[in-house]
Amino acid sequence: MPHPVFSPGHVAVITGAASGIGLAAARHFAGLGMKTVLADLPGPALEAAGAEVAAIAPGGRADLLVMDCDVGKQDRIAALCDAVYDRFGACDLLMNNAVTRRGGGAFAPFDDWHDSFEVNLFSVVGGSQAFAPRMIAQDAPALIVNTGSKQGMTNPPGNLAYNTAKAAVKHFTEGLQHELRNTEGCRVSAHLLVPGWTTTQGRAQQPGAWLPEQVVDYMLAALDRGDFYIVCPDDDVTPAMDRKRILWAAGDITENRAPLSRWHPDYADAFEKFEG
Numbered sequence: 001m002p003h004p005v006f007s008p009g010h011v012a013v014i015t016g017a018a019s020g021i022g023l024a025a026a027r028h029f030a031g032l033g034m035k036t037v038l039a040d041l042p043g044p045a046l047e048a049a050g051a052e053v054a055a056i057a058p059g060g061r062a063d064l065l066v067m068d069c070d071v072g073k074q075d076r077i078a079a080l081c082d083a084v085y086d087r088f089g090a091c092d093l094l095m096n097n098a099v100t101r102r103g104g105g106a107f108a109p110f111d112d113w114h115d116s117f118e119v120n121l122f123s124v125v126g127g128s129q130a131f132a133p134r135m136i137a138q139d140a141p142a143l144i145v146n147t148g149s150k151q152g153m154t155n156p157p158g159n160l161a162y163n164t165a166k167a168a169v170k171h172f173t174e175g176l177q178h179e180l181r182n183t184e185g186c187r188v189s190a191h192l193l194v195p196g197w198t199t200t201q202g203r204a205q206q207p208g209a210w211l212p213e214q215v216v217d218y219m220l221a222a223l224d225r226g227d228f229y230i231v232c233p234d235d236d237v238t239p240a241m242d243r244k245r246i247l248w249a250a251g252d253i254t255e256n257r258a259p260l261s262r263w264h265p266d267y268a269d270a271f272e273k274f275e276g
């Protein structure tokens, strides 16, 4: 059974909707006849995305709200929420999806860390805080989907700022769902979407990566089932490999190994054996 949120006339709000997974989601929801809100930084990409999605929506532009919104700024998130309720009177699905890859390692400029946290974490907290009370008041099934990352669970070396923000998105979304399910009469649930490697940012398809449409299809099937954790595989990494990698990362604590032992030469053989 499709989740009742995915019905014609219902309202889907997507941040970072001008590209990648967000744009694929916007296309899909518009195709279902949902009122679709595309929020992203201003510019040609957002305009092009609006035109593309308007061509799919049964009611064209009348079914869309295309809003330039820097989700790193809390007043812009509040303005987005007001604009959605002014225009469509509801929000049935909120996807906190926008991302910046600014960041870097432990000693990357503090400003880059700050940007990473504003866009990758605080927009998720702020978006949930702005929309959830009004979504709860609708007294109808509704969904908040926050986008995390496997990097927020296994912490590979590289962009530590991104990994740290995404780890916090996981914790925040888990706690949010706990609070929602303990709120009397609340019919809103939160979910954590964790894409695998996905070809986005307008790039040519990379071997091993999924297409954004595959992530959206996987997410919809999981939401129909009521899954909280939506951990997508890709053409290189199977669900079984993901399970092993997540367990190995947790095992660094429970087995008193070095942190990030998966990338430590002393543990290379043990990890290879564990992953099988």
Ligand SMILES: NC(=O)c1ccc[n+]([C@@H]2O[C@H](COP(=O)([O-])OP(=O)(O)OC[C@H]3O[C@@H](n4cnc5c(N)ncnc54)[C@H](O)[C@@H]3O)[C@@H](O)[C@H]2O)c1
Binding pocket: 015, 016, 017, 018, 019, 020, 021, 022, 039, 040, 041, 045, 069, 070, 071, 072, 096, 097, 098, 099, 100, 119, 147, 148, 149, 150, 194, 195, 196, 197, 198, 199, 200, 201, 202, 212
């Ligand atoms: N692509 C992958 O392999 C992958 C893997 C794991 C997780 N993810 C996550 O999936 C989500 C979507 O990723 P994607 O690869 O489709 O993204 P993308 O880079 O294709 O698109 C991200 C969009 O966010 C927008 N954005 C950036 N800063 C913004 C801001 N301050 N305000 C509003 N919009 C802003 C960009 O303009 C862009 O349109 C992200 O949360 C990302 O972390 C992606």
